[in-house]
Amino acid sequence: MIHFLLLLLATAGFGLLCLSRERHQRDLIGRKLPMRTGYYARWSGIAILAIAFVLAGSRLGWGVGTLEWLGLASVGAVLTMAMLSRRSGRIS
């Protein structure tokens, strides 16, 4: 269960980071976000990844937790990338 939650957090974190980038906003949600919202998206993305790290470390031990956090972060980033490449393919 914790593994699934961590994967969810990692994907959400990278999803928000991706959304905070101006060039991806149109592809992801179809419109540009105001500067301020983009700024919030970036910092909440980083915060979610940080929460996932603390959660992984405290629940799985800091050694294994760090490794699992790194691994799941990669998977989360890949999922975000796949979502972006799918959506941008559909629009263009």
Next chain:
Amino acid sequence: MKNGFRQSMAWLHTWTGLLLGWLLFAIFVTGTSSYFQEEITAWMTPEVRSVPADGPKSFAAATRWLEREAPGASEWSVYSAGKRAAGLQLYWVNGPDAPADAPTDARLDGGGRKAEARETRGGEFLYRFHYDLHYINWYWARWIVGIAAMAMLVAIFSGIVTHKKIIADFFLLRLGKGQRSWLDAHNVSSVLFLPFILMITYTGLVSLATHYMPWGIAANYADQQKFFDTTFPWPTPAEKVGPAPLTAVAPLVERAERTWGAGAGSVRILNPGDRTAQVIVSTAPDAGMSVRPRSLTFDGVTGKLISAHNPSGASTATEGTMIGLHAGRFASGVLRTLYFLSGLAGCIMVASGLILWTVKRRAKLADPDRPHFGFRLVEKLNVGAIAGLPFAIAAYFLANRLLPVGGAGRSDREIAAFFIAWGAVFVWATARPSARAWVEALAAVAVSFALVPVINALTTDRSLVASLIADDWVFAGFDATMLLIAAGFGWAASKVLRRSAGPRTARGKRPARSPSVEVA
């Protein structure tokens, strides 16, 4: 000269990557498969049904077996790979009155019976191949692998410098855009998995550090053996003095496991049945992140604890943990899967880099129909390495099921099948136009991986369906993975087929014919 620096790094990245890329691909693929070494071995010995479950009990059963089969031995040892062990490996040193050709090793199943399984090297062959290669002396093999790993490290760092827009292009994968897409795939697989790729390359070098840099040892010890004796002590049996019954092993293993809070992985018994007997219990490979085991030595008659060995000291701990991080033996379930996926990303990174070399240069060729020799060579080697090695692995698994179960030298024939299949793809790639060779070789890989569960179902009673019904996740997982790999290569083959069919039909040639599997 900022531009100059980046350009020279790009040059370095291109050529170190290309020259050692084929070997690196083989190392990455076989290394990645090794995260499931025990599971591969279990699948390749389908006769063994019961796997060790309870440490103390199975060690005790192994000791009883040795008491029966090798009573006069001066030393017994029993090894387990830990929770995922496919069996128990036993070795012994026969006493002076045993015949010279008496056996000195055996494999037991979880019930303490001798595993009457087909002769195979199992997952160990792929594991050893990833740093010892095969058919060549291990000493030179490790140097070759080390040079490849060093080149990898150079390629990683020069790649980071070359890749101008790591942050800007972080999530970018544009599909169906030719060279741009290959570059994106190469970037994404390396950047998103950079922590793993850096870690695995660096720790890989560390694991053979004493091989590559013997000078530290040479300066402080009379010879290599002295260093290993001091760092990793290995007690040997004393002179026998007179018989005395061996103490029960299970309580000692239980006590050791309680002391560590971790599972036992090996039991060595020196002079069993003698008054000088000693029982040395060590931690399992999956007991901790460091690969250096802790051990407890007991008196083999009274069962009293004699000494405890705990490899400490910052450098041993660092080295052991780095190797542990590389091998991932401590990892369970989810983390092991992540290791495997990251390894796959590494394979994709190397493969896409190799292909990118040709894609980039094809556009600049003076006459695309008659490329120069160097270009053709790289193309052929790419097919042979990237499609050839997976094909060889599938052939290795198929040979395991199709070769007659009995007969001596069986494991060598399985390995021969691996190399013959690999070589066949190289030959095929040279004989065919490159675009066709890609489609055909990738299709052959897909078909051969898809055949693995089919042949398994036909030659054993442990088919995918039977395994699912029996809740046998090792076998079911193996067969399902084969199908997933087959689907992946099938998808790749159809992609290449569609791409190469387009321009060729425009020039009045027929599209590539349906893929054949004649290479098999």
